[in-house]
Amino acid sequence: MTPHDEPRVVRAAAMPAGTPAVPVAIVGAGACGLTAALRLRDAGIDCVLLERDAVPQGSTALSSGFVPAAGTAVQRAAGVDDSPERFAADIQAKAHGTAAAHLVRAYTEAIAPALDALQQRHGLAFELLDGFLYPGHSVRRMHTLPARTGAALVGALTAAAERAGAMLVTDALVRELWVGDGDRVLGVGYTRPDGGVEHLASDVLLLACNGFGGHRALVAELLPEMRDATFAGHVGNDGSAIAWARQLGLALADLGGxxxxxxxxxxxxxxxxxxxxxxxxxxxxxxxxxxxxxxxxxxxxxxxxxxxxxxxxxxxxxxxxxxxxxxxxxxxxxxxxxxxxxxxxxxxxxxxxxxxxxxxxxxxxxxxxxxxxxxxxxxxxxxxFHTQGGLDIDARCRARRSDGTVHPNLLAAGGAARGVSGNAVWGYLSGNGLLSAVAGGYIAAHTARELLEAA
Structure with a gap:
């Protein structure tokens, strides 16, 4: 990454003249960003997804595509007795009680409604993975599309988002966060393949972009035991969310997970x-x-x-x-x-x-x-594969400042935010990444709607 590509915060009174505006801008079109976009469109809210790749892929496409959820219609149809409480207990057992309790509760309660909505409103044909249990799960709760790949999942979400009217801008690498008084986000600047920079203003910004597994210096700093390990994740995990957070004085959490x-x-x-x-x-x-x-x-x-x-x-x-x-x-x-x-x-x-x-x-x-x-x-x-630490967020996916207060209009979820795996490698329960992405995107969209209505 050259100095010109480094993520940066631009402090200004306003966005450049003539900048187009949208109620909600979403950085990243993986499972998190796409789920958020679908819920926003269900509520009639316009949004723009800014995706660095020519076709949405990200960490989602490299995953198994298995989403753990408790209490879904698919589980009930299969006769599986599960609940958010049981799921939360499995998460905390794996993490030895160190997973962020407010997020564990929020995500385990939101994930079933999120998957049911994706199935019933947007045609994603989830089925329950059968035949075995992943370590740490007490019941069958891995939901998958028939193709059983992460690429199929992100492809189905992308197609659904486009049908729903979400605007997707690809080949758009977000490098700038523009902020005004009180660090309120005004919008973003993103580079195009020809080197040009374009801007987009928004009332609410959701960081659904990445972790830092592809940033060797951050891995060496924060995960020294993995400094020489093969990185099997997506190049988009470049740590930009952490860079912006550090410049804005936002809190970070679980960076060892x-x-x-x-x-x-x-x-x-x-x-x-x-x-x-x-x-x-x-x-x-x-x-x-x-x-x-x-x-x-x-x-x-x-x-x-x-x-x-x-x-x-x-x-x-x-x-x-x-x-x-x-x-x-x-x-x-x-x-x-x-x-x-x-x-x-x-x-x-x-x-x-x-x-x-x-x-x-x-x-x-x-x-x-x-x-x-x-x-x-x-x-x-x-x-x-994927880091599990990032911006500290509350149960509504609002970014927290270092003093514990919440940012007025910056949300984070998925790879950009702390997850529910605690602060170490052994805290990761199978599927925690997609749980945080899908449930986090679902919750963040609801929070964005509340912020827009209160403005």
Whole structure:
């Protein structure tokens, strides 16, 4: 990032003459921004989404696309008994009680109405992921579109937003926040592919843009254990929200929280679903030894894997789990790319891994579930996917100042704001990122409407 590209705050009495205006401007057209835009349009409020890419992608497109929610119509139809309270308890159990309580409550209560509205009003055909539980979830609550990819989710949200009349401006990289008296946001400035700068004024601004996982200096500063890890997230996670917050004196929170993943295939660079580990697969290091409890979750597994010789491990599983893996598009992509290795015996698997056969046999004998030949292995490393810290916000997604007061018209949610994973890698419960994005966008839109009505 050159100095000309650095996010900056521009202090001025007004936006440049002739600047177009909109009630709500949204920085970022991922799951958070698009959900907010849809709810605003449901309320008849005009909004503009400013998206840095030519086509909306972001962290959402790189995710699994699985959104956890409690008490949805989809769950009820499947006979699943769940509640926001139960979901909140699972989140706090994973985070050892360190997740922001006000956001845990707000998000677990908002996510079911948000998904139901997306399904009933905008045609997103969610279904309940069946067959296994991700670590930490006490019931089935992962909602997915039939394609089972994050790209499908962001594509469906984008199409719905365009049908609903939300204006989407792509190739628009927001670099400037214009602020006036009392730090009230006046609008934004964004660069275009030809290097030109355009401006947009707004009454309310929602930062739904990014985390900081792609900013190496911030990762080194705030997540030193991941400074050398592969970043498997989107380039848009450049820390701009943090830069603006620091310039405005806004509070930041949970900057040590992040989503890692201990199952990033190397050298293929493809995510291997943790469903294999959840259902009985194991991870072994280059010596054929198991080195952690895979049932604790894939986020903290990243740190465990990176601590192994060479920073790599092997996912080991059998035919039963292979069949499960092949139900996930990312797994099929990894297999097509040559990541999957087959071995008809433990001795043959030891050759694949390059370890002692007896050591590996002893490890497999102690597996949680018996693994019967033929066996399969995929070489993986630990990766950083998405940060979970950012602007401190209240339960209405209003940005907080360092003194605890709320900003008059700046909202933040999704990757730009603190999440519900606490301040460490082990606090991340599967799906927390999309929970914060979808529920946060839904809540932020309601808050924007209230701010507009009160003006």
């Amino acid at each position: 992040y989503q890692g993943h201990g199952s990033w295939a190397v050298p293929q660079g493809v995510l291997i679903t943790w469903a294999l580990m959840a259902e009985g697969g194991i991870q072994v290091n280059a010596h054929g030894r198991r080195f952690h409890d895979e049932t604790q979750g894939y986020s903290e597994a990243a740190v465990h894997v990176l601590a192994q010789p060479g920073g790599v491990a092997w996912n080991v599983f059998d035919e039963r789990l292979l069949a499960l893996g092949r139900t996930f598009p990312d797994f099929r992509d990894a297999e097509a790319a040559g990541a999957l290795r087959r071995a008809d015996s433990i001795d043959a698997l030891a050759v694949v891994i390059g370890c002692d056969a007896q050591t590996l046999a002893d490890t497999l004998a102690s597996a949680r579930r018996p693994l019967a030949p033929p066996l399969y292995a995929i070489k993986v490393t630990g990766a950083l």
